[in-house]
Amino acid sequence: MNPRIAIRLLGRLVLFIGLAMLGPAGVSLGYGERETALVFVVSALVTSLFGFILSRIHTEDSDTVHRRDAFLFVTGGWILAGAFGALPFLLDGTVSNFTDAYFEAVSGFTTTGSTILTDIEATSQGCLMWRSLMHWLGGMGIVVLFVAIFPQLGVGGKFLFQSEGSGNTITEGLKPRIKETSAILWRIYVGLTAVNALALYLCGMNLFDAVNHAMSTMASGGFSTKNASIGAYDNVGIDAVTTVFMVLAGINFSLYFLISRGRWRRAFSNRELWTYLAVAVLATLFVTISIINKHGGLFTAFRYAVFQTVSIITGTGFGTDNFDVYPPASQLLLVILMFVGGCAGSTTGGIKIYRMIVMVKACNRELIRAFRPQLVQAVRVGRAVVPEETVRAIFACFALFMAIFLLMSLCIAAMGIDIVTATTSVAATLSNIGPGLARVGSVENYAFLPAAGKWLLSVCMIMGRLEVVTVAALLTPTFWRR
Amino acid sequence: MNVVIAGLGDIGLHVASQLAADGHQLTVIDNDPGAIARAEESLDALTLLGPADAPAVLKEAQVESADLFAGLTGMGPVNLIAGLRAKELGAGRTIARVRERHYFDDQRGLYPGYMGLDLVVNDQLIVASELRRLVRAHGATSVNSLAHQFVEVVQLQVDEDGPGVNKPIGELSLPDGLQIAAIQRRETVLLPHSADMIQVGDEVVAAGRPASIQALERLFAPSQHRDSQRTYIVGGGGVGQALAKALLAHGSQVVIIERDAERCEVLSQQLERAQVLHGDGTDVHLLEECGAASADVFCAVSGLDEVNLMAGLLARDLGAPRCITLVHKPDYVHVCRRLGLEINVSPRRLVSRELTKRLQEGALLDAVDVLDGKGAVLELQVAESSKVAGRSVGDIAIPRGATLCALLSSGRVVNPTDDMMVNPGDRLILFTQTDVRQSVERLFKRPLLGR
Numbered sequence: 001m002n003p004r005i006a007i008r009l010l011g012r013l014v015l016f017i018g019l020a021m022l023g024p025a026g027v028s029l030g031y032g033e034r035e036t037a038l039v040f041v042v043s044a045l046v047t048s049l050f051g052f053i054l055s056r057i058h059t060e061d062s063d064t065v066h067r068r069d070a071f072l073f074v075t076g077g078w079i080l081a082g083a084f085g086a087l088p089f090l091l092d093g094t095v096s097n098f099t100d101a102y103f104e105a106v107s108g109f110t111t112t113g114s115t116i117l118t119d120i121e122a123t124s125q126g127c128l129m130w131r132s133l134m135h136w137l138g139g140m141g142i143v144v145l146f147v148a149i150f151p152q153l154g155v156g157g158k159f160l161f162q163s164e165g166s167g168n169t170i171t172e173g174l175k176p177r178i179k180e181t182s183a184i185l186w187r188i189y190v191g192l193t194a195v196n197a198l199a200l201y202l203c204g205m206n207l208f209d210a211v212n213h214a215m216s217t218m219a220s221g222g223f224s225t226k227n228a229s230i231g232a233y234d235n236v237g238i239d240a241v242t243t244v245f246m247v248l249a250g251i252n253f254s255l256y257f258l259i260s261r262g263r264w265r266r267a268f269s270n271r272e273l274w275t276y277l278a279v280a281v282l283a284t285l286f287v288t289i290s291i292i293n294k295h296g297g298l299f300t301a302f303r304y305a306v307f308q309t310v311s312i313i314t315g316t317g318f319g320t321d322n323f324d325v326y327p328p329a330s331q332l333l334l335v336i337l338m339f340v341g342g343c344a345g346s347t348t349g350g351i352k353i354y355r356m357i358v359m360v361k362a363c364n365r366e367l368i369r370a371f372r373p374q375l376v377q378a379v380r381v382g383r384a385v386v387p388e389e390t391v392r393a394i395f396a397c398f399a400l401f402m403a404i405f406l407l408m409s410l411c412i413a414a415m416g417i418d419i420v421t422a423t424t425s426v427a428a429t430l431s432n433i434g435p436g437l438a439r440v441g442s443v444e445n446y447a448f449l450p451a452a453g454k455w456l457l458s459v460c461m462i463m464g465r466l467e468v469v470t471v472a473a474l475l476t477p478t479f480w481r482r
Numbered sequence: 483m484n485v486v487i488a489g490l491g492d493i494g495l496h497v498a499s500q501l502a503a504d505g506h507q508l509t510v511i512d513n514d515p516g517a518i519a520r521a522e523e524s525l526d527a528l529t530l531l532g533p534a535d536a537p538a539v540l541k542e543a544q545v546e547s548a549d550l551f552a553g554l555t556g557m558g559p560v561n562l563i564a565g566l567r568a569k570e571l572g573a574g575r576t577i578a579r580v581r582e583r584h585y586f587d588d589q590r591g592l593y594p595g596y597m598g599l600d601l602v603v604n605d606q607l608i609v610a611s612e613l614r615r616l617v618r619a620h621g622a623t624s625v626n627s628l629a630h631q632f633v634e635v636v637q638l639q640v641d642e643d644g645p646g647v648n649k650p651i652g653e654l655s656l657p658d659g660l661q662i663a664a665i666q667r668r669e670t671v672l673l674p675h676s677a678d679m680i681q682v683g684d685e686v687v688a689a690g691r692p693a694s695i696q697a698l699e700r701l702f703a704p705s706q707h708r709d710s711q712r713t714y715i716v717g718g719g720g721v722g723q724a725l726a727k728a729l730l731a732h733g734s735q736v737v738i739i740e741r742d743a744e745r746c747e748v749l750s751q752q753l754e755r756a757q758v759l760h761g762d763g764t765d766v767h768l769l770e771e772c773g774a775a776s777a778d779v780f781c782a783v784s785g786l787d788e789v790n791l792m793a794g795l796l797a798r799d800l801g802a803p804r805c806i807t808l809v810h811k812p813d814y815v816h817v818c819r820r821l822g823l824e825i826n827v828s829p830r831r832l833v834s835r836e837l838t839k840r841l842q843e844g845a846l847l848d849a850v851d852v853l854d855g856k857g858a859v860l861e862l863q864v865a866e867s868s869k870v871a872g873r874s875v876g877d878i879a880i881p882r883g884a885t886l887c888a889l890l891s892s893g894r895v896v897n898p899t900d901d902m903m904v905n906p907g908d909r910l911i912l913f914t915q916t917d918v919r920q921s922v923e924r925l926f927k928r929p930l931l932g933r
Contacts, residue, residue, distance in 0.1 A: 374739075374759040374768060376746035385751040 004057055005065060006073040011054025013077045013146055017084050018047030023133055024088070027208075028126030036092055036126035043087040050084075068479060070159035071470050074143055078462045081142060082106035085134050094127050103446065103454040108134030109142065110465035111347060113222020113317040113434035114425075116447040116454070120227050125208065131223040132212040138465070139219025139249075139347040140189045147182045188256045189347075193218045196245045203237035217242055220249045220347045222317030222434035229442075230307070231320040239303060239320055243310050250276060250314035250342030271382030272343050276353045283337055284309045290330040308442075313337045315349035317434020317442075324441035331437055335424055338431045339401075349432030349464055351401060355394045357381050362391050393469075400468045405430055408460055415453050425449075429457045430464040483507065486548045486573070488534030488564050489555030490517040492810065493579065493605060496830040497554060497837050498525055504838070509543045513555075535564040537571075546572040552837060558582040562592075562599070569598045577601045577837060583720060603836055609783075609808070609829045610724035616806050616825060617713055617729060617779045619695065623685075623824045626850040627692070628861045629890050629909050634692045635663075635850050635859045638702055639824060640684045646701030652676030657697045659895045660690030661887045663913035666853050671915055673885050687852045689859055689887040689911050691895050711735060714777040714802070716763030716793045717784025718742075718749045721808065721829075725783065726756050737772060739763045741784075763793040766800075775800040783808040783827075794823045819854075846923055847909065857915050859887070862926045866906040869925060876900030881921045884914035 025040035065073070085105030086098065095101040100116045107114045108131050117123060137145065143160050197214035201207060212225050226232035230242055251273060258267040267273075287305035288298070295301040304321040311318045312334045323334060341350020361379045369375050379386040405426055412422040417439070424436030425446070435442040446454065463471045473479055483506045487498050490512040498521065502508050508527035511534050512518050518529045532539035534555055545551055551568035553561030558580035565578035576599050578592075583606065585592050592602040615625045615634075624637040640647060646654050651662060651674050665672045666685040672678070680686060680702065688698055711734055715722045718740035726736045726749075736756040740746050743760055750758040761768040763782065774780060780797040782790035787810050794807040806825045809815050815826050839848050848861040864871050870878050875898045880886060889898045890909040896902070904910070914922045 372759070372772070374761040374772070376740075376743070376750045376758040376760045378747070378750040380754070383754065388747075 002064075002066065002069055003072060006069045006076060008055050008057050009065070009069075009073045009146075010076050010080060011051045011057065013051070013073075013142065014080055014084060015048050015051030015055060016146065017081055017137075017142075018044045018049075018051055020133060020137060021047065021088065021130070024126040024130040027129045028124065031125040031208075033124050033126055036124040039091040040088055040126055040130070043084075043091060047084045047087065065159055067159050071473055071479070074160060074466060075462070075471050075474055077143060077146075078106075078109065078466065081109045081138075082458065082462070085109060085130075088127060088130055092124060092127055094123050097451075099451045099454050100447070103458050104131070105134060106458045106461050107429075107434075108221070108223060109138035110432050110461040111135050111139050111219045111221040111315070111349070112429055112432045112461045112464075113216070114429060114440070114446050114457070114461075115223065116445060116449075118445060118447055120225065128212060128225045129208075132215040132221075132225075135219040135221030135223055136193065136215035139215075139221060140186055140253075144182045145186060147179060184257055184260075185253050188253055188260070189218060192245070192248060192256075196241070199241045199245075200238060203241055204235060205233065205238060213242065214245070217245045217316060217318070218249050218347065220246065220314045220316045220342070220349070220432075222311075222315075224318065229319045234320075236303065239307050242318060243307050246310045246314045246316050246318070247277075247280065249316070250310075250346050250348045252343040252345035253347075254345050269382065272354045272357060275357055276343050279337075279340065279353065280310060280313055283313065283333060286333060287326070287330045290327045294325075308334065309337065312433060313340060313348075314342045314346075315431055315433045317428070319435060319442040322441065322443045324437055324443070335427060335437065338424075338427045338433050341431060349430075351398060351431075354381065355398065358386050358391055358394050359398060361386075362395070397467065397469055400472055401430070404460070404463060404468060404472075408456060411456055412453055415450050417449070417453070425453075425457060426460055429460040432461060432464050483549040484544075484547055485509070485550045485552070486511065486540075486543050486545055486568070488512070488551075488553045488561070489579075490514075490521050491554070491556055493830055493833050494552075494554035495521060495524070496812070497552065497834040498527065500834050500838060502526060509548070511539060511543055533560075535560050535567065537567055540564065540567050540571060549574040550577070551575070552577040552579070554579045556581070558585060562602075565599050566597060575600045577603060579603045579605060579833070581606050581720065583724070601836075603833060605829055605833045606720040606724050608832050608836060609721050609827060610728060612827055612832055613721070613725045613781060613783065613806060613808075614728045616827070617725070617781065618732070619699070622695070622699065624852070625695070626859075628689075628848050628850065628859065628911060629895075631692065632890055632895050633689055633861075633888055633911050634695055635687065635689045635852065635911075636695050636698065637852050638686045638688065638698065640680060640682055640686060640702045642703070643682060644700075644702045646680060647682060648679050650677050650679055654701060656701075657690070657694040659888065659897060660688060660694040660698060661897060663687045663689050663859065663885060663887045664853065664857055664915075666856065671853060671856050673883070673913075685853065687857065687859070687913060689913070711778055712737070712776065713779045713781065714739065714772075714774050714797070716780075716782040716789070717808075718745055718758070719783070719785055721783045722781075723749060723753065725781065726753055730755050737777075739768065739772070764789055764796060766796055769793075769796055769800060774802055777802045779804045779806065781806045781808075785810070787811055787814055791818060791821070791823070794818075795821060798822065846926070852913075855916065857913060858919060860912050860914060860919070860922065862910050862912060862923075864904055864906050864908045864910065864926065868906075870904050871906045873904055874900065875902045875904060878904065878925070880912070880925070881914075881918045883918040884912055884922050887911045887913055 021040050021044035025037050028037035082102050082105045086101035089095040089101040089104055103116055147160055193214050196217055197210045200210035200213055209225050216223050255267040255270055284306045287309050288302045291305060292301040307320045308323050339351055340356060341352045342348030344352045344354035358379055365377050379391050408426040409423045412426060420437050421439040425440045428434060428436040440446055485501055485506045486509045487494055488511040490510055498508060498510055502525050510521050510527050511530045513533050515531060518531050522529055530543050545568045551573040553564040555561055561578040565576040569576045578599055580592055580602050581604055619625045622636045622638050626635045662674055664687040665674050713729055713734055713736050715726055715738045718738045726738055729736050738749055738756055739759045739761055741762055746758050746760045759772055774797050780802040782793040784790055790807045794805045798805050805823055807823050809818055809826045809828050812828050812830060818826050847863055850859045852859060886898050888911040889896050
């Protein structure tokens, strides 16, 4: 292991985040918010300078990145991104203390979308833009973007890539080189976001809101520029457009890559895609039926049910309706869907449909093996065989995920918070959703939590975004041994 | 004829001895001094030590004057290169044995004529397709196809009282294009007339269109007639896998029992719907537990004769109605028969038949030995200048001990009747007892003088 390399890379990453802050500075200037613009310029300068100094640290070795360096760098990168992302909120006076600012920034980068702001509409345009921009950068992965920008990383980039959430790679057929992969993914991402923004604009949003919501939607984030989220517009067109793009954000991006190469059939025969859509449709039907009386009409019930369900399963966390007052079965279903998440290689959080399919199939196999121990059977998703190591890794990842969920819930509950709030707040942050139930429900926010709780949930968000293993590996003593 | 054979493994040696017995001039090449020594003991042939794909070795073997070059080593690429080199040097016909499956993964595989090679033989595919024919047949103990698979020759053991037993053959409603060629009753071979009756204990040889074989089985082996839904395969090597793949494509259930854990993994990954069990095919408990007794067909096709034999016997003892065993050493075939494993497949025989077919000259295109070598079914082509061309079937003086089974005229199989004309280019399928085979073949020979 060579921590100096990780630190140098971190320097570059921080430098890059500093540069990104110039975007909101420009927006502030455009809206005549001179003070906010100054805040962003100062933040950008501070951040860039820090990053520049780190990146100048002398190393005797070449830029070879090993696995452990990659883990260190990726985890460190997300922690630092939160710290520097918090700077503008503090300087602008939007948030009064560092804890809240850090929570908001981490929630932004990890595309969780949980907020501690009680009045979003009072916030400056520059800060709103910064929140959406953090979502958007974090959605496809800041490290993936980093690899695309610094192609000289070579093979080391592959480790970075893999440790920031698995399944992002293009798996079928001829694999493109790693830097091409990240460049392609980002191109697709930018394209979809642009189309989304245009669609929202045509549905009647103003340009600023349309761009912000598009960035938030494609990243499956959840930050809105309105207090009442998407519900503030009460517009069927906007609901529909957002629903469609949330679904699109939950699909494996390598399928878009296949489609762009003209391999439609291959993309549409993907088993995970259809399972994902089937889960979404069934859950929507269930919720629709359960709230039909509340909304007094099939169409209205369906409109709200589909939006909330898709918002939860993709981990976006937008709201058009308060699902905290839904019947208990629907509430619980939505909480379960939080864990399920979208497809592997999408911007969504949670355990991911792919892993769910693998676990169901592997369990089925173990059941048969209980009475027929000689059976040898490969686990398949569609026609593709899942290697045994992957099956094992998936079970380990699931177990870790659940263990962290239970442990964190216990810690939050120990702060005197009721069980529903404690468990759903952890579920919502660990899966990068946003709203939970009860006191962190869709019309509430996280401001009331004690500082320790906010720090714990920040950790949850980073762990969830990096799919647990990368962060958890740092906690094992073996990792630090020479 | 001059024949050069490269590779003296199981198959190479068997083919070489067959060809030597037929009186061909033989040159054999092998890399292994031990194999050369063994060949010198059993063969009268020129032997050459060296790699078969080396140009110097091929030149020394005088490939340029060979009528046939056969690359039969265990390695496909070596055989292919040796075959190409031989062709380049001027060998008449070249045959390469390629057993690696991935060469045949696409639609065409290594087709005849590929890069000038006359034939590419994949022994595993040949064996697997033979096995598949046997699995899909119901009562037959052997099934062979002739004339581009237009005709199948079936050998059937009549063990039970079926609707066709003890009835004059003339009164049986045999399907069109099917003919009962011979009956073996207590060691004697009979050529049936329409008044003869088939009895329990007889062994019947019939030839006809593949689709008509089922009707025959319904007449003489009714209890075994059901679709082969569940097939057990012991041994998941190349043959087992190819067989399983073919059967799965046909929609039947396949259970594979394989001893090697890693191989099991590979099988389970490559065969999507097969059930792969890791275990020993000769383990009675395993066979009982996995339900081998309820198998419609049980195939023991591992690489070891001992395992195949034992697995076959165990499965039969458990009550599997139909057991097919792969027997590598031809000497074991008789023992298997005696032990009650009627249905045997010998890879060496199949491959050497495929190869010797290429060496047939003149009218004889193919031959299938039946009734333990007491008779044979021949496929003969009528040449323009031969004695039979232009005559009616009734006029052909077929020797006693032989009978005409089918006539293949312009792609159609018909039951021959006396007034039917035999035209040049037609193919005749004849059953002949071994002692009159020579005179039957002579009948179709071109006259020595003139065209």
